[in-house]
Amino acid sequence: MTTEQYEEIFTFGDTIKSIEESVLGRTKQDRTMLVMSILSDAQHHPDTLIKDKLINKAKYIISKYLGGK
Numbered sequence: 544m545t546t547e548q549y550e551e552i553f554t555f556g557d558t559i560k561s562i563e564e565s566v567l568g569r570t571k572q573d574r575t576m577l578v579m580s581i582l583s584d585a586q587h588h589p590d591t592l593i594k595d596k597l598i599n600k601a602k603y604i605i606s607k608y609l610g611g612k
Contacts, residue, residue, distance in 0.1 A: 556593065556597065578609070581604075582597070582601050584597055
């Protein structure tokens with residue numbers, strides 16, 4: 544595992560490559576539903592560190608694939 548991959552997993556709970564593979568091929572509506580699902584998981588997760596990673600993952604998808612800034 545590279546340092547970059549380690550940092551991605553520390554930040555997002557996953558690698559950027561894995562996140563992008565889960566998003567590519569989906570419609571904008573499906574991507575929106577994916578983000579909503581991730582945020583719902585974060586909302587109900589008891590572990591604060593995992594909550595943060597899920598929220599970071601959702602923010603990454605919004606900024607890269609849903610036109611967020």
